[in-house]
Amino acid sequence: MRLKQLHDYVKQNYEDGQFTQNYSYEANQANPASDFRMGQQQARRDFQNGARFKFYPLLLVKIANLLTLKRLTEVKNFVEGYNREKRKLAPK
Numbered sequence: 001m002r003l004k005q006l007h008d009y010v011k012q013n014y015e016d017g018q019f020t021q022n023y024s025y026e027a028n029q030a031n032p033a034s035d036f037r038m039g040q041q042q043a044r045r046d047f048q049n050g051a052r053f054k055f056y057p058l059l060l061v062k063i064a065n066l067l068t069l070k071r072l073t074e075v076k077n078f079v080e081g082y083n084r085e086k087r088k089l090a091p092k
Contacts, residue, residue: 035074039081047089058083 046053056079065072 035077036081039078039083040085042078043082043085043089047086053086053090054082056082 043053045051058076058079061072061076061079065076
């Protein structure tokens with residue numbers, strides 16, 4: 001479907017009242033530490049499965065989080081959890 005056709009399709013459905021105007025954003029996860037824990041769990045799974053640890057550049061994620069007005073907070077928390085667990089599990 002071409003972009004113009006997609007635009008026309010969405011516009012027509014919107015004008016016909018197919019879309020509700022009542023919307024809100026709610027986080028799917030109530031606990032903010034859960035993203036951190038998910039990162040830790042992923043690092044443990046990688047370690048247990050013998051997979052290489054992934055490289056997540058935390059500094060870059062933190063900078064991107066600041067530039068996007070903290071819209072990447074969940075990603076930052078995940079990366080922090082992953083990297084912390086990776087340091088614990090990695091052979092020294």
